[in-house]
Amino acid sequence: MSDKKDSLNTETAGMGRRRFLNSAAIVGLTAGVAACNDKPAAAPAASAPAAAPAAAHSDAAASIHLKPGELDTYYGLWSGGHNGDMRVLGLPSGREIHRIPCFVPDALVGWGITNESKAVMGTKADGSLRYTVADTHHTHASYKDGNYDGRYAWINDKINSRIARIRLDYFICDKITDLPNVQGFHGIFPDKADPVDPNINYTTRVFCGGEFGIPLPNNGKDANKPEAYRSVFSCVDAETMDVRWQVLIDGNCDLVATSYDGKLAATNQYNTENGIHYEDMMSAERDACLFFNVARIEEAVKAGKFKTYGDSKVPVVDGTHEANKDAKTALVAYVSVPKNPHGVNASPDGKYFICAGKLSPTATTIELTKVLDWFDGKMEKLDDAIVAEVEIGLGPLHTAFDGRGNAYTTLFLDSQMVKWNIEKAIAFHKGDKNAKYVVDRLDVHYQPGHVNASQSETKAADGKYLAVGCKFSKDRFLPVGPLHPENEQLIDISGEKMVLLADHPVRGEPHDFIIFKRDLVKPKQVYDLDDSPLAIKDAKESGVFRNGKKVTVKLTSQAPAFSLREFTVKKGDEVTLILTNLDKIEDLTHGFALPKYNVQFVINPLETKSVTFVADKPGVFWAYCSTFCHALHLEMRTRMIVEA
Ligand code: CUK
Numbered sequence: 001m002s003d004k005k006d007s008l009n010t011e012t013a014g015m016g017r018r019r020f021l022n023s024a025a026i027v028g029l030t031a032g033v034a035a036c037n038d039k040p041a042a043a044p045a046a047s048a049p050a051a052a053p054a055a056a057h058s059d060a061a062a063s064i065h066l067k068p069g070e071l072d073t074y075y076g077l078w079s080g081g082h083n084g085d086m087r088v089l090g091l092p093s094g095r096e097i098h099r100i101p102c103f104v105p106d107a108l109v110g111w112g113i114t115n116e117s118k119a120v121m122g123t124k125a126d127g128s129l130r131y132t133v134a135d136t137h138h139t140h141a142s143y144k145d146g147n148y149d150g151r152y153a154w155i156n157d158k159i160n161s162r163i164a165r166i167r168l169d170y171f172i173c174d175k176i177t178d179l180p181n182v183q184g185f186h187g188i189f190p191d192k193a194d195p196v197d198p199n200i201n202y203t204t205r206v207f208c209g210g211e212f213g214i215p216l217p218n219n220g221k222d223a224n225k226p227e228a229y230r231s232v233f234s235c236v237d238a239e240t241m242d243v244r245w246q247v248l249i250d251g252n253c254d255l256v257a258t259s260y261d262g263k264l265a266a267t268n269q270y271n272t273e274n275g276i277h278y279e280d281m282m283s284a285e286r287d288a289c290l291f292f293n294v295a296r297i298e299e300a301v302k303a304g305k306f307k308t309y310g311d312s313k314v315p316v317v318d319g320t321h322e323a324n325k326d327a328k329t330a331l332v333a334y335v336s337v338p339k340n341p342h343g344v345n346a347s348p349d350g351k352y353f354i355c356a357g358k359l360s361p362t363a364t365t366i367e368l369t370k371v372l373d374w375f376d377g378k379m380e381k382l383d384d385a386i387v388a389e390v391e392i393g394l395g396p397l398h399t400a401f402d403g404r405g406n407a408y409t410t411l412f413l414d415s416q417m418v419k420w421n422i423e424k425a426i427a428f429h430k431g432d433k434n435a436k437y438v439v440d441r442l443d444v445h446y447q448p449g450h451v452n453a454s455q456s457e458t459k460a461a462d463g464k465y466l467a468v469g470c471k472f473s474k475d476r477f478l479p480v481g482p483l484h485p486e487n488e489q490l491i492d493i494s495g496e497k498m499v500l501l502a503d504h505p506v507r508g509e510p511h512d513f514i515i516f517k518r519d520l521v522k523p524k525q526v527y528d529l530d531d532s533p534l535a536i537k538d539a540k541e542s543g544v545f546r547n548g549k550k551v552t553v554k555l556t557s558q559a560p561a562f563s564l565r566e567f568t569v570k571k572g573d574e575v576t577l578i579l580t581n582l583d584k585i586e587d588l589t590h591g592f593a594l595p596k597y598n599v600q601f602v603i604n605p606l607e608t609k610s611v612t613f614v615a616d617k618p619g620v621f622w623a624y625c626s627t628f629c630h631a632l633h634l635e636m637r638t639r640m641i642v643e644a
């Protein structure tokens, strides 16, 4: 197989190393894994394609080099990995335009410094942040009519099981919710419609997969009882961000997908075994993709058929095998898929979910109407919902779509993208051994994980660009010491063959992202004074207001001056400083930096922010504008005098 594949490569550089790494990785991964020893030799290869024509390559490449002043045609929302933020890219150029801090402090905007951001992030009793680390993986945006509607995006924090919401009018994080009963919160997916009310054709729920089993409640009592370790699937209200309900399952959750009709949500599961160690987690030949019947779960919650655990008040319904044997009342369906699957992705035609095999060289295609038939008692064997389970290559992880019936799956071990046709795979699975479902293969550099195409997970999938998150960059960039960047590659998928367009280095470790047309969001560029109840609407309201040891300093900014030339407080005062930027011109941002007090934040046009600190150091402190705003920017200062 590998020889056959090599003959398909359009690039040969680095092949020796790739082959070496693959065989080493396969040996590691397949020790005792029968499924992986089955070489995917039966997979029909594409009829030997010639190398991509040089002309096509250069045309496509030209389209990603925007001239100065030209704007991109797509936005990309990218997980910021361990930086705990969301990256905003312009595509196809790949330029990073913005970073939206969520879970981790950010020194530019003062995230984790201002009172407003601390209220979103959550603080301990002493006012310090609860957490300053994060690990974001999955990001998705709200839907209407099967396409993004530009209201919200969400992003997970795997370490501390938090979900953050981003407002796409201001591109800021406005809410963070902790998921109770969960460790290792991984996949996210918003619903796309309500399962019952046909008028609700937009996102009102966000589903969250809990990856690690923990004893429930996790109070230190059952640490050595493997059978007590459980995972739950959570539903978060898209507006209030409250956790609406959870489902207790056998095995674990990993990634999440939702159907276009709102009836089904799914999670792939690699630990059906409920194992504690990795050998246990790969002991079974097959795991599962779980389908949640959203309407039935909500009926069960309404009917009071739930439990709660520990301090959490969130209703938890029973989604275990034992309680869900009867299809007509089942809340959850367990569809069997090969060993330790990874991503689950919904095809843009609304028909299928595709579960990638990871330790199996296959992708499993599950037809949604058949899953619903099983719930309705119209189809007896649930596994008949599997309409294709075809071999595509080694280490399949995530799948994207072009809206023309093709799927693009990352092959981690093969360091390749494989383009395959879903209907042909179904035909092959049915017995048509001449159905050539593999359309193309392209080497990527190296070990790809996530993949997404422009508009991929919407009804408006347009099949133009594909971005691939490669976990290893090795030799693709100038060396910078032992910690390598990752390599995000952009691929043109508008033609039959994939064409590699660009490499982009990225700081670890982004995982997931979405790409959508730029006109789907309409960001505001100036705040409204009424956005903050603290806004100081007139510079004349500025001043120092004392209430015992609590002092409020009200300040406004208008280039090139703050409204107070100086303000005086006493040592030991608890100072709350409120600053409104009264400049209303787009892009006229000021900053407020206060030496020795660990205060720095920016204020955008008509924005208000506040900070609270104890004036514990007497002296003179020059607070200065930290964002270049005016010819007299350096002169834009105020003096804080702290009397001994
Ligand atoms: S997981 Cu990272 S490559 Cu968190 Cu979506 Cu698959």
Ligand code: CUA
Binding pocket: 559, 560, 589, 590, 591, 625, 626, 627, 628, 629, 630, 633, 634, 636
């Ligand atoms: Cu205001 Cu610089």
Ligand code: CA
Binding pocket: 270, 271, 272, 273, 281, 282, 283, 284, 286, 287, 339, 340
């Ligand atoms: Ca397993």
